[in-house]
Amino acid sequence: MAKLIEHTFAVPTEVEPGILRVTLPLPSGPRHVHCFLLRGDDGWTLVDTGLGLAEPSWEDILAQVDGPVTRIFITHMHPDHVGGAEAAVRATGAEVLQGRLDYSQCERVWGSTDWPERIADWFVIHGVPAAVAEELIESGHVFADFVRFVWNPTLVEPGDEVDGWRVVATPGHADGHLSLLRDGVLVAGDTLLAPITPAIGLYPQSRPDPLGDYTETLAAIAELDPRVSYGGHGETILEPAARARAIAAHHDDRLDRTEAALAAEPRTGYDVSHDLFGRTLPPIQRRFAVAEALSHLERLVVLGRALRDGDGRTVTYTAA
Numbered sequence: 073m074a075k076l077i078e079h080t081f082a083v084p085t086e087v088e089p090g091i092l093r094v095t096l097p098l099p100s101g102p103r104h105v106h107c108f109l110l111r112g113d114d115g116w117t118l119v120d121t122g123l124g125l126a127e128p129s130w131e132d133i134l135a136q137v138d139g140p141v142t143r144i145f146i147t148h149m150h151p152d153h154v155g156g157a158e159a160a161v162r163a164t165g166a167e168v169l170q171g172r173l174d175y176s177q178c179e180r181v182w183g184s185t186d187w188p189e190r191i192a193d194w195f196v197i198h199g200v201p202a203a204v205a206e207e208l209i210e211s212g213h214v215f216a217d218f219v220r221f222v223w224n225p226t227l228v229e230p231g232d233e234v235d236g237w238r239v240v241a242t243p244g245h246a247d248g249h250l251s252l253l254r255d256g257v258l259v260a261g262d263t264l265l266a267p268i269t270p271a272i273g274l275y276p277q278s279r280p281d282p283l284g285d286y287t288e289t290l291a292a293i294a295e296l297d298p299r300v301s302y303g304g305h306g307e308t309i310l311e312p313a314a315r316a317r318a319i320a321a322h323h324d325d326r327l328d329r330t331e332a333a334l335a336a337e338p339r340t341g342y343d344v345s346h347d348l349f350g351r352t353l354p355p356i357q358r359r360f361a362v363a364e365a366l367s368h369l370e371r372l373v374v375l376g377r378a379l380r381d382g383d384g385r386t387v388t389y390t391a392a
């Protein structure tokens with residue numbers, strides 16, 4: 073069993089020639105996020121930017137690196153990857169590259185002031201009690217305050233080249249998630265992680281079957297068989313194909329458990345989240361638990377192993 077690496081924050085560390093890892097603190101979740109610096113002919117490409125906490129500053133971090141950062145690449149619009157983009161631009165003057173689909177979702181979520189309310193309404197439809205939804209709104213606004221994405225980045229598409237790296241679509245953890253691939257090296261964002269597994273959740277106004285997307289992504293990575301994968305949290309992955317297969321098996325198992333939680337009596341995503349993740353979770357974790365339960369329920373619906381129903385106010389699921 074892999075032991076979680078000790079993190080030295082904000083000190084760029086060479087993980088292989090031409091690739092530096094920069095680890096930044098997070099106030100919650102895995103408590104850290106990795107960004108990467110990829111050496112190129114005209115300077116470094118910075119992949120992801122952290123949450124946007126004031127400390128440590130990108131100025132202090134990049135003062136330890138030889139040469140300029142000439143571009144910033146965002147793997148996906150989650151707060152701990154895109155939130156520091158504005159600060160990173162201030163420190164570097166570099167242009168930001170972000171996926172077209174990912175940026176449209178980024179703008180819709182972080183560019184609005186009522187996203188916590190909209191997502192709370194949606195969770196109520198999926199059975200979350202109003203009191204829990206209220207707490208989600210509050211914590212959502214606290215988190216959103218840190219996020220400073222960059223408006224109107226240079227939009228990229230899967231198949232594009234970024235300083236010799238190929239842009240690869242890796243949807244699932246986020247609809248528009250992009251990774252970078254060159255010479256058997258995958259810079260994977262949150263697509264492939266160890267020892268934790270990436271959260272695969274269903275969210276409003278998003279693709280309908282994120283676990284189906286992710287299953288295809290994992291199969292593609294196993295097929296691609298890169299030499300090494302650098303993820304946004306946790307350990308460097310030295311056997312990416314094996315890790316992709318292990319994560320796929322983990323979700324197959326969770327699908328079985330989700331199916332077992334269904335019966336003839338209608339149940340909501342909130343109900344099923346208790347079977348999968350336990351009864352006692354703080355609201356912020358319940359949010360991920362419900363989103364994850366829903367991604368598995370919707371996958372089961374697509375596979376013909378569950379039925380979606382509802383009374384117009386609440387969405388429910390039954391055994392197929």
Ligand SMILES: [Zn+2]
Nearest residue numbers: 148150245262
């Ligand atoms: Zn993420």
